[in-house]
Amino acid sequence: MSNSNQQEIMKKFKYIFLVLLVAGISACRKLNIPPKNIIQDPQVFTSTGGIQAYMARLYSELPIEDFRYSPDMGLNFFWIIKPTPATTGEALSRDQGGSTPENFGGWHWDVWAGNYTTIHDCDYFIQTLPTYASTYTPAQVNAWLGEAYFVRAMTYFALVKRFGGVPIVNKVLNYTPGSDVTDLKVPRSSEQAVWDQIGSDLDFAIANLPAVNSDYGDGTRANKFVAAAFKSRAMLYAGSIAKYNTATLFDAAKNQLCGIPASAAAGYFQKAYDAAKLLDGQYSLYLSAWSPTDKAAQYQNFVNLFSDPASKENIFVREYQYPNSVHGYDAYNVPRQLMGPNGYSSEVNPTLDFVEKFGGLPKNPDGTLKTLDASGHYILFNNTMDLFANVEPRLRASVILPGDVFKGQNIEIRRGIYTGPVTGGISPLLPAGSKSQYPTTNLVVSSNSGQTAYKLPDGTLMNPAGLSGVFTGDQTCAISGFSVRKWLNPNLATSQVLENNETQTWIEMRYAEVLLNKAEAAAELASLGQTGSINTSDAFTIVNQIRSRAGASLLAGAGDAKIDTIRAERRKELAFENKTYWDLKRWRIFDKEQNGTIYRVLMPFYSAQAGKYFFDQRTDERNNVYTYDTRWYYEQIPGGAISKSSNLIQNPGY
Amino acid sequence: MKKIFYYSALCLAIAITSSCSKVDNYPAPSDTLSGSTIDEATGKTLQTEVGGGGTRVKLLETSYSANPVPIYFQSKQDGTFNNTKVFAATYKVSVEGPFVPIVQTDNTGTVVSDSSQTVVLKGSATVNFKVQPFLRLEWVGTPVVNADKSVTVQVKITRGTNIPAYQLDVTNINLYVSNTQYDGSNNYDPRYSTLTSYNGSTGTALLGQTISITTTGGALPDQDVYFRVGARINAGLNQYNYTTPVSAH
Numbered sequence: 001m002s003n004s005n006q007q008e009i010m011k012k013f014k015y016i017f018l019v020l021l022v023a024g025i026s027a028c029r030k031l032n033i034p035p036k037n038i039i040q041d042p043q044v045f046t047s048t049g050g051i052q053a054y055m056a057r058l059y060s061e062l063p064i065e066d067f068r069y070s071p072d073m074g075l076n077f078f079w080i081i082k083p084t085p086a087t088t089g090e091a092l093s094r095d096q097g098g099s100t101p102e103n104f105g106g107w108h109w110d111v112w113a114g115n116y117t118t119i120h121d122c123d124y125f126i127q128t129l130p131t132y133a134s135t136y137t138p139a140q141v142n143a144w145l146g147e148a149y150f151v152r153a154m155t156y157f158a159l160v161k162r163f164g165g166v167p168i169v170n171k172v173l174n175y176t177p178g179s180d181v182t183d184l185k186v187p188r189s190s191e192q193a194v195w196d197q198i199g200s201d202l203d204f205a206i207a208n209l210p211a212v213n214s215d216y217g218d219g220t221r222a223n224k225f226v227a228a229a230f231k232s233r234a235m236l237y238a239g240s241i242a243k244y245n246t247a248t249l250f251d252a253a254k255n256q257l258c259g260i261p262a263s264a265a266a267g268y269f270q271k272a273y274d275a276a277k278l279l280d281g282q283y284s285l286y287l288s289a290w291s292p293t294d295k296a297a298q299y300q301n302f303v304n305l306f307s308d309p310a311s312k313e314n315i316f317v318r319e320y321q322y323p324n325s326v327h328g329y330d331a332y333n334v335p336r337q338l339m340g341p342n343g344y345s346s347e348v349n350p351t352l353d354f355v356e357k358f359g360g361l362p363k364n365p366d367g368t369l370k371t372l373d374a375s376g377h378y379i380l381f382n383n384t385m386d387l388f389a390n391v392e393p394r395l396r397a398s399v400i401l402p403g404d405v406f407k408g409q410n411i412e413i414r415r416g417i418y419t420g421p422v423t424g425g426i427s428p429l430l431p432a433g434s435k436s437q438y439p440t441t442n443l444v445v446s447s448n449s450g451q452t453a454y455k456l457p458d459g460t461l462m463n464p465a466g467l468s469g470v471f472t473g474d475q476t477c478a479i480s481g482f483s484v485r486k487w488l489n490p491n492l493a494t495s496q497v498l499e500n501n502e503t504q505t506w507i508e509m510r511y512a513e514v515l516l517n518k519a520e521a522a523a524e525l526a527s528l529g530q531t532g533s534i535n536t537s538d539a540f541t542i543v544n545q546i547r548s549r550a551g552a553s554l555l556a557g558a559g560d561a562k563i564d565t566i567r568a569e570r571r572k573e574l575a576f577e578n579k580t581y582w583d584l585k586r587w588r589i590f591d592k593e594q595n596g597t598i599y600r601v602l603m604p605f606y607s608a609q610a611g612k613y614f615f616d617q618r619t620d621e622r623n624n625v626y627t628y629d630t631r632w633y634y635e636q637i638p639g640g641a642i643s644k645s646s647n648l649i650q651n652p653g654y
Numbered sequence: 655m656k657k658i659f660y661y662s663a664l665c666l667a668i669a670i671t672s673s674c675s676k677v678d679n680y681p682a683p684s685d686t687l688s689g690s691t692i693d694e695a696t697g698k699t700l701q702t703e704v705g706g707g708g709t710r711v712k713l714l715e716t717s718y719s720a721n722p723v724p725i726y727f728q729s730k731q732d733g734t735f736n737n738t739k740v741f742a743a744t745y746k747v748s749v750e751g752p753f754v755p756i757v758q759t760d761n762t763g764t765v766v767s768d769s770s771q772t773v774v775l776k777g778s779a780t781v782n783f784k785v786q787p788f789l790r791l792e793w794v795g796t797p798v799v800n801a802d803k804s805v806t807v808q809v810k811i812t813r814g815t816n817i818p819a820y821q822l823d824v825t826n827i828n829l830y831v832s833n834t835q836y837d838g839s840n841n842y843d844p845r846y847s848t849l850t851s852y853n854g855s856t857g858t859a860l861l862g863q864t865i866s867i868t869t870t871g872g873a874l875p876d877q878d879v880y881f882r883v884g885a886r887i888n889a890g891l892n893q894y895n896y897t898t899p900v901s902a903h
Contacts, residue, residue, distance in 0.1 A: 246888065248759075248761070248763075250759060250762075250763025251763075252721070254762060254763035254764065255763075256763060261761075431872070433870070433871075434871060434872070435844060435845040435871055436845065436871065436872075591892065592851070595826065595849070595851055596828065596839070596844070596847075596849040598844055623844050623845065625844050627839060627840070629706075629707065629892075630888075630891060630892040631891055642723060646723055650723075650724070652891065653750075653891045
């Protein structure tokens with residue numbers, strides 16, 4: 001390198017340095033200018049469009065257990081193959097092997113940070129909107145604030161029903177880099193304080209929201225009565241925990257993080273009752289296609305209830321839209337013979353234990369389904385539906401029974417063909433209560449859907465298993481003998497039964513639940529001797545309203561409307577709506593129902609020689625045992641949350 | 655130019671590799687904490703189940719913080735415990751399981767008794783806890799193989815504590831059958847085990863008596879089979895007290 005060359009290079013460096021310096025300094029001056037690529041408060045809060053965008057975010061974060069929820073995968077996930085009903089005993093699923101707490105490790109939406117993000121977003125909105133209040137009418141401002149309080153209440157509700165007392169954060173926490181973070185490590189409040197926070201947030205929403213949401217009046221956004229409906233649910237949960245919970249946890253300052261003093265129960269039940277009462281006359285049970293005498297009409301009415309957008313029973317719903325927001329309910333849950341092009345089907349197979357809760361079935365004295373005659377032989381039927389001839393229409397609208405019609409097809413469910421002798425009656429294939437496999441003699445079965453037909457004595461051919469199962473080697477079928485009916489879209493072409501392709505509306509809150517909340521609260525208050533501020537005939541009237549719509553037999557007298565009757569009615573009415581999971585939890589009976597429990601199934605067989613069907617009831621052939629761990633009533637706070645905020649005390653037993 | 659390039663390359667290399675050389679030179683935990691949970695009346699270690707549903711040891715590292723996040727490890731099935739990977743430190747040690755709690759609080763959160771033990775761990779330490787089990791289960795005789803190859807066992811269940819708050823009704827008495835000795839509510843063969851739930855005081859009425867329980871589901875398979883009886887009251891975390899596991903042979 002020559003000297004002159006080097007000098008030139010040095011010169012170049014000087015220029016480059018100068019340019020950098022100028023650029024650097026001039027850039028410093030511009031740091032005060034708001035970045036153009038980030039939306040600022042004024043852009044959001046000065047237009048109704050901006051507010052709507054903010055609300056869209058709040059509502060999309062709203063933690064409700066809809067079509068996109070499962071205990072295993074959490075909220076807002078598409079792949080629902082361990083469905084909630086398979087954790088409650090309502091159903092069996094090939095992918096769910098027993099009782100389970102929610103699996104937060106598998107959650108694709110962080111239960112802790114996610115919910116606190118939503119609470120932050122509500123707090124920010126509540127703090128910021130008043131600055132821009134002059135842009136709008138007071139009515140608009142109050143309504144939007146009411147919605148933010150509503151969403152915040154719902155989010156605390158999602159946390160408290162899982163963890164008990166959680167940190168209450170009602171203002172935006174700001175972190176300045178380098179500053180002390182002690183104040184940001186908000187400790188858990190008492191469980192009671194969180195339920196009271198939910199109550200007061202919802203009271204604010206009830207007081208400030210209009211009767212019809214002025215932005216969206218279709219039930220997708222909150223109004224006064226939506227807030228009241230959820231208040232009835234939340235306060236009923238709180239009362240149940242005060243009454244039935246036994247686990248306790250205190251922090252060093254003696255705040256009760258888990259559990260509520262029993263003395264608070266009546267107060268919560270009264271609040272639940274009063275909140276439900278606010279909806280009187282505002283909504284009604286769906287009866288558009290109903291007739292008091294026609295069972296077919298009652299069935300169709302209960303089916304339509306879940307798809308009629310004009311239903312006056314819908315209080316709060318979540319809508320879906322292709323392709324932005326979709327789910328795959330039908331793809332995962334249609335009966336096997338209607339399986340869509342990308343597979344799945346039959347994830348929710350109702351148990352016999354669940355089906356037996358309904359009326360109109362022949363029963364033994366112990367309440368089990370009657371499938372044997374007086375001599376201990378199987379009762380024979382011409383068609384599988386004959387057993388269910390008088391069943392209450394609500395069951396058919398909730399569960400596809402073997403041989404019932406769906407999408408114009410007979411849903412064929414058969415475990416196998418019995419080829420043995422029939423003279424003198426067919427004796428049970430297994431001793432009562434046996435958990436063994438079925439014998440291989442005298443039975444023809446299919447291991448999968450590629451079946452070899454069996455030649456019946458009359459020469460006709462019959463597949464050993466039905467088109468929807470039961471297959472011995474492929475559990476993608478009706479493993480319980482039943483398939484779910486509720487929510488399925490009867491008008492969806494099989495070619496369209498695909499994952500991420502379904503858009504039917506999720507009804508998170510319907511009037512039937514509000515009525516049942518009111519009935520339960522009334523019965524609980526009566527059991528606590530607190531009948532001063534309730535109408536004691538409410539529970540009886542409500543159960544009969546619900547039963548009448550369902551086509552079920554009515555209660556004879558007010559004395560029959562006991563707590564257990566109301567609970568049973570609730571489990572039938574709200575089945576497969578992801579509500580029973582939380583009910584079993586708050587009643588603290590999950591561990592009693594799932595205590596080494598193997599759920600029961602109903603297997604239809606065809607007798608080749610008799611030319612008739614019979615039913616064998618037995619325990620789940622997979623011998624899947626459900627044992628609910630009482631620790632799960634208060635779920636484990638994610639370790640990551642405790643690492644970040646060491647003030648959080650873990651729940652007992654983890 | 656080249657020099658500048660080499661110098662900057664060298665600087666970069668040093669910067670990058672120096673971050674790699676920062677090894678975690680804190681010695682791995684190697685101290686041992688062992689001990690057992692002992693039924694104070696019989697002097698025997700208290701049977702429990704393996705896995706999350708049994709007795710566990712709670713460590714509070716008080717030399718690290720006045721209010722530390724607790725560390726837990728599980729006890730073995732026979733009621734002994736042994737952890738060889740513990741940091742040397744001062745710990746407040748207690749056990750949690752199907753017995754009267756070591757740390758008792760009343761219904762307002764006030765600690766009414768605390769028999770946790772403080773251990774200055776350096777090398778190894780042994781800590782034993784004398785506890786009152788909710789229920790005490792003892793075999794009566796040995797399992798009897800019946801003519802149909804099912805098996806009948808006899809067991810006697812008594813209360814392990816006089817404290818009224820823990821004299822609750824017996825809710826479950828279960829005979830667990832398994833092909834391993836790690837037999838318990840989380841590991842049993844549902845085809846042969848006999849599970850019984852009791853309402854009200856019907857289960858409690860069986861206390862002090864010799865109870866016979868027969869396996870369910872007919873003939874047991876021709877293989878090693880272990881029997882264990884578990885019973886519980888609805889207290890604490892609703893865990894079971896157990897007999898020892900026994901084999902039919």
